[in-house]
Amino acid sequence: xxxxxxxxxxxxxxxxxxxxxxxxxxxxxxxxxxxxxxxxxxxxxxxxxxxxxxxxxxxxxxxxxxxxxxxxxxxxxxxxxxxxxxxxxxxxxxxxxxxxxxxxxxxxxxxxxxxxxxxxxxxxxxxxxxxxxxxxxxxxxxxxxxxxxxxxxxxxxxxxxxxxxxxxxxxxxxxxxxxxxxxxxxxxxxxxxxxxxxxxxxxxxxxxxxxxxxxxxxxxxxxxxxxxxxxxxxxxxxxxxxxxxxxxxxxxxxxxxxxxxxxxxxxxxxxxxxxxxxxxxxxxxxxxxxxxxxxxxxxxxxxxxxxxxxxxxxxxxxxxxxxxxxxxxxxxxxxxxxxxxxxxxxxxxxxxxxxxxxxxxxxxxxxxxxxxxxxxxxxxxxxxxxxxxxxxxxxxxxxxxxxxxxxxxxxxxxxxxxxxxxxxxxxx
Amino acid sequence: xxxxxxxxxxxxxxxxxxxxxxxxxxxxxxxxxxxxxxxxxxxxxxxxxxxxxxxxxxxxxxxxxxxxxxxxxxxxxxxxxxxxxxxxxxxxxxxxxxxxxxxxxxxxxxxxxxxxxxxxxxxxxxxxxxxxxxxxxxxxxxxxxxxxxxxxxxxxxxxxxxxxxxxxxxxxxxxxxxxxxxxxxxxxxxxxxxxxxxxxxxxxxxxxxxxxxxxxxxxxxxxxxxxxxxxxxxxxxxxxxxxxxxxxxxxxxxxxxxxxxxxxxxxxxxxxxxxxxxxxxxxxxxxxxxxxxxxxxxxxxxxxxxxxxxxxxxxxxxxxxxxxxxxxxxxxxxxxxxxxxxxxxxxxxxxxxxxxxxxxxxxxxxxxxxxxxxxxxxxxxxxxxxxxxxxxxxxxxxxxxxxxxxxxxxxxxxxxxxxxxxxxxxxx
Numbered sequence: 001x002x003x004x005x006x007x008x009x010x011x012x013x014x015x016x017x018x019x020x021x022x023x024x025x026x027x028x029x030x031x032x033x034x035x036x037x038x039x040x041x042x043x044x045x046x047x048x049x050x051x052x053x054x055x056x057x058x059x060x061x062x063x064x065x066x067x068x069x070x071x072x073x074x075x076x077x078x079x080x081x082x083x084x085x086x087x088x089x090x091x092x093x094x095x096x097x098x099x100x101x102x103x104x105x106x107x108x109x110x111x112x113x114x115x116x117x118x119x120x121x122x123x124x125x126x127x128x129x130x131x132x133x134x135x136x137x138x139x140x141x142x143x144x145x146x147x148x149x150x151x152x153x154x155x156x157x158x159x160x161x162x163x164x165x166x167x168x169x170x171x172x173x174x175x176x177x178x179x180x181x182x183x184x185x186x187x188x189x190x191x192x193x194x195x196x197x198x199x200x201x202x203x204x205x206x207x208x209x210x211x212x213x214x215x216x217x218x219x220x221x222x223x224x225x226x227x228x229x230x231x232x233x234x235x236x237x238x239x240x241x242x243x244x245x246x247x248x249x250x251x252x253x254x255x256x257x258x259x260x261x262x263x264x265x266x267x268x269x270x271x272x273x274x275x276x277x278x279x280x281x282x283x284x285x286x287x288x289x290x291x292x293x294x295x296x297x298x299x300x301x302x303x304x305x306x307x308x309x310x311x312x313x314x315x316x317x318x319x320x321x322x323x324x325x326x327x328x329x330x331x332x333x334x335x336x337x338x339x340x341x342x343x344x345x346x347x348x349x350x351x352x353x354x355x356x357x358x359x360x361x362x363x364x365x366x367x368x369x370x371x372x373x374x375x376x377x378x379x380x381x382x383x384x385x386x387x388x389x390x391x392x393x394x395x396x397x398x399x400x401x402x403x404x405x406x407x408x409x410x411x412x413x414x415x416x417x418x419x420x421x422x423x424x425x426x427x428x
Numbered sequence: 429x430x431x432x433x434x435x436x437x438x439x440x441x442x443x444x445x446x447x448x449x450x451x452x453x454x455x456x457x458x459x460x461x462x463x464x465x466x467x468x469x470x471x472x473x474x475x476x477x478x479x480x481x482x483x484x485x486x487x488x489x490x491x492x493x494x495x496x497x498x499x500x501x502x503x504x505x506x507x508x509x510x511x512x513x514x515x516x517x518x519x520x521x522x523x524x525x526x527x528x529x530x531x532x533x534x535x536x537x538x539x540x541x542x543x544x545x546x547x548x549x550x551x552x553x554x555x556x557x558x559x560x561x562x563x564x565x566x567x568x569x570x571x572x573x574x575x576x577x578x579x580x581x582x583x584x585x586x587x588x589x590x591x592x593x594x595x596x597x598x599x600x601x602x603x604x605x606x607x608x609x610x611x612x613x614x615x616x617x618x619x620x621x622x623x624x625x626x627x628x629x630x631x632x633x634x635x636x637x638x639x640x641x642x643x644x645x646x647x648x649x650x651x652x653x654x655x656x657x658x659x660x661x662x663x664x665x666x667x668x669x670x671x672x673x674x675x676x677x678x679x680x681x682x683x684x685x686x687x688x689x690x691x692x693x694x695x696x697x698x699x700x701x702x703x704x705x706x707x708x709x710x711x712x713x714x715x716x717x718x719x720x721x722x723x724x725x726x727x728x729x730x731x732x733x734x735x736x737x738x739x740x741x742x743x744x745x746x747x748x749x750x751x752x753x754x755x756x757x758x759x760x761x762x763x764x765x766x767x768x769x770x771x772x773x774x775x776x777x778x779x780x781x782x783x784x785x786x787x788x789x790x791x792x793x794x795x796x797x798x799x800x801x802x803x804x805x806x807x808x809x810x811x812x813x814x815x816x817x818x819x820x821x822x823x824x825x826x827x828x829x830x831x832x833x834x835x836x837x838x839x840x841x842x843x844x845x846x847x848x849x850x851x852x853x854x855x856x
């Protein structure tokens with residue numbers, strides 16, 4: 001394999017990871033001053049806030065993903081390579097990837113975070129994550145298969161198959177719980193009239209005293225009330241100790257018989273070989289200074305979920321791992337890299353909190369902007385608008401909007417296909 | 429596992445396979461007189477005529493697939509089970525499936541056909557089929573990966589990776605060749621400006637003297653001319669002898685270095701254990717009488733691609749394996765089963781040829797209706813209308829139409845995502 005990236009007179013910025021942070025940086029960097037190389041393991045950028053809708057058969061994966069090559073069609077001096085990062089060689093200023101070594105002048109790590117099983121192998125093996133598009137497609141298939149299997153099972157096994165537990169009461173856990181509760185109400189009774197719908201149970205488990213712990217108490221209470229109204233069993237101050245694929249062991253000594261555990265309980269930053277352990281902070285996040293430069297490294301940066309910055313006075317313990325932080329850091333880094341070429345001092349990062357929101361179901365959401373905290377229909381409409389605006393490409397905006405309208409008015413989910421994986425390739 | 433299908437007073441028709449034939453039969457049978465059980469290995473009906481558009485990134489799989497449970501939502505007395513047929517026990521009047529034994533009063537086999545490798549293990553292992561939705565998704569992923577790989581390869585390997593050979597000059601082979609040629613012209617130069625587009629070669633190989641051999645010589649010639657104009661190398665009277673994943677051996681002694689061989693060279697009927705070998709005809713098709721009853725069997729029928737009927741005076745060698753034959757046989761069988769309950773004699777099947785068509789590219793198709801044979805824009809528009817009408821569900825019609833319009837006006841393909849398969853399940 002060759003990397004086939006031509007050297008030119010411009011300094012090269014190598015960005016690893018094309019999530020919110022990496023993509024924004026690639027789009028914001030001055031292409032007249034830098035050669036930009038973006039490396040990602042997928043050939044597309046994905047939009048995590050709507051992944052739960054793919055998992056719950058509301059959207060197609062293609063609606064919330066966008067091929068990098070389309071995004072940079074008209075840009076000379078931009079190179080995309082689909083590859084895995086193996087390790088970083090800071091001495092030689094090279095990233096070692098699955099397609100070979102790539103030289104850099106500036107390296108930016110934007111690899112994001114992955115599901116955190118807190119070191120428990122059983123949880124990693126038996127529970128279902130929902131962090132990537134591939135995982136959400138798999139989750140959709142698994143869920144739909146459980147219903148088909150339940151139809152052909154005795155009552156006891158039906159209960160196990162249809163006892164869906166969601167572990168983690170953050171926005172993702174709340175949103176998938178709400179979406180599944182709506183499927184239970186509007187879709188399953190029509191698709192599976194033979195099933196006793198009461199057999200299907202949806203339980204949301206969180207270790208904190210309240211769900212949506214990062215939001216206000218008021219929003220937490222509204223979300224809890226709405227979820228309970230939808231039929232979700234919300235259980236807080238409860239930790240999952242273990243799971244063997246059949247029995248979920250809880251911290252209060254209770255056990256639950258379940259075949260389906262969705263694990264959205266937390267994230268851990270992706271590890272990069274070659275980055276010294278002493279610069280890793282909480283959740284394996286890479287410690288950076290106020291300019292996103294990795295402590296003790298020259299010309300190596302980390303942005304987004306993968307980094308931990310404690311220099312922002314308002315966030316002495318680091319910023320939340322959210323899209324907004326990633327986008328703002330990427331934008332500032334693009335500017336600071338340009339300033340460094342101009343011999344100007346860099347500007348420190350200060351996070352502008354634009355608010356937080358989570359949707360629960362039809363006409364139901366919670367939103368917080370500054371001191372304003374509210375729920376209900378208007379919060380839900382705002383959620384729709386904000387997310388629709390954030391999706392890349394006109395085509396995907398149209399497709400998502402049409403899907404939402406269709407699902408809203410028909411109370412349906414049209415995409416209930418179990419697509420099998422097929423790994424045959426002409427190379428095997 | 430239990431089948432959990434309640435017995436009632438009505439005779440049970442068990443249909444195996446929910447393709448054109450099986451689905452049409454399930455929809456046409458009189459639900460007041462029969463209990464209907466449909467078994468399929470997938471939970472959705474797929475629309476094969478547009479599978480090539482999924483493979484070539486023009487449509488999403490969900491646009492041409494429809495969950496069985498949605499189709500029969502309002503029908504009492506209909507049962508769908510997702511299961512594999514293991515064998516047929518005609519003595520006990522039972523089908524043995526992966527979820528258990530299912531009793532029948534009437535059994536209808538509508539399992540269709542699968543890709544025919546003519547017994548060549550190498551071809552089965554190394555070439556890419558395109559008969560099912562899963563296969564077309566895999567083909568899409570493989571094709572897109574080849575381009576990413578080519579970017580990182582030397583010129584010699586680029587040629588192998590981008591030398592795409594399509595084996596089989598029927599409608600499917602013609603349609604995928606045309607679609608790939610249009611990708612070469614409109615999409616690849618924009619997405620992969622670093623690639624020399626001339627490295628990408630598309631070769632259509634057929635053993636017959638002409639492509640679209642089932643259509644008229646005029647249509648064949650039009651299709652050939654159009655494909656050549658699009659840049660496809662059309663090679664007829666040439667057979668593939670072998671392929672080891674690198675080198676394609678041809679009957680004229682020539683060899684081609686290629687990493688991508690799409691195999692659409694013919695089909696073979698699905699085999700069913702328990703059906704005696706003596707009732708199998710050409711291409712493993714099950715021999716049936718004029719009423720689609722399997723020769724020598726009572727109350728066991730075969731319809732569609734899986735059967736071979738030689739009683740139709742216009743088709744002494746059997747009907748072509750086409751959607752129209754399947755649909756018409758299913759409709760007549762529904763009527764004949766009802767007539768048998770009414771003690772009326774069954775009506776023999778006579779195929780009404782409604783014509784044939786194949787699309788080649790933008791504004792280009794060939795069509796034949798009776799003695800009328802023509803090509804060009806109006807044939808292409810007719811092709812669009814006929815296929816749009818045939819797709820199930822209003823939602824899918826809208827989605828396909830919008831996709832077609834989008835792709836037509838933007839000269840684009842929006843769905844170029846390499847979605848990895850992920851087989852993790854909470855059951856493992």
